Amino acid sequence: MLVELANILRGTGYPVAYLQFKSTPSIPFIVYYTEGSNHFYADNSVRKRTYDVTVELYTDTKKLAAEEKLENTLLAHGLPFSDVEVFIEKENLYLKKYQIGVI
Numbered sequence: 001m002l003v004e005l006a007n008i009l010r011g012t013g014y015p016v017a018y019l020q021f022k023s024t025p026s027i028p029f030i031v032y033y034t035e036g037s038n039h040f041y042a043d044n045s046v047r048k049r050t051y052d053v054t055v056e057l058y059t060d061t062k063k064l065a066a067e068e069k070l071e072n073t074l075l076a077h078g079l080p081f082s083d084v085e086v087f088i089e090k091e092n093l094y095l096k097k098y099q100i101g102v103i
Contacts, residue, residue, distance in 0.1 A: 001051065001102055005032065008077050009055065012069050027093075028059045028066045048103065055081075055098040067096055074100065 002018070009016045009032060015025035019033045032055045040048040057070050074081055081098040088095055 002032075002034070002053075005053065005102060008073060008079070009070075012073050014057075014066070014070075028057060028063060030070070031056045031058070051102045053100050053102050055100060057096045057098070059094045059096075060092070062094055070096075070098070074098065 006016055006018065009030050012030065015021070015029040017025070017029075017031055019031060021029070021031070032053060035052045035054055037049055037051045039046045039050075055070070055074070057066060059066055071081070071083075079100045079102070081100045083096060083098045085094065085096045087093075
């Protein structure tokens, strides 16, 4: 599941890492991580697992083209999302967070 997501995200052409990079990548870059999971139980066993995943796009300026590229990639693979944007003053970076559910 996470390996497939990583491959989908790499399709954007941007550097991608789970949770953090070992060294600072070129901008824009993507970080993704799981925040939790939900399980569907039936007959005392787990029938389906879903994971709450956050995908973060970091840019040095507001880059609509980068956002659109990532959003189109997610949608093309059937991954609907909700998003929020913040500016990280300390890092002087824009952060766009996408929340997705992955089965």
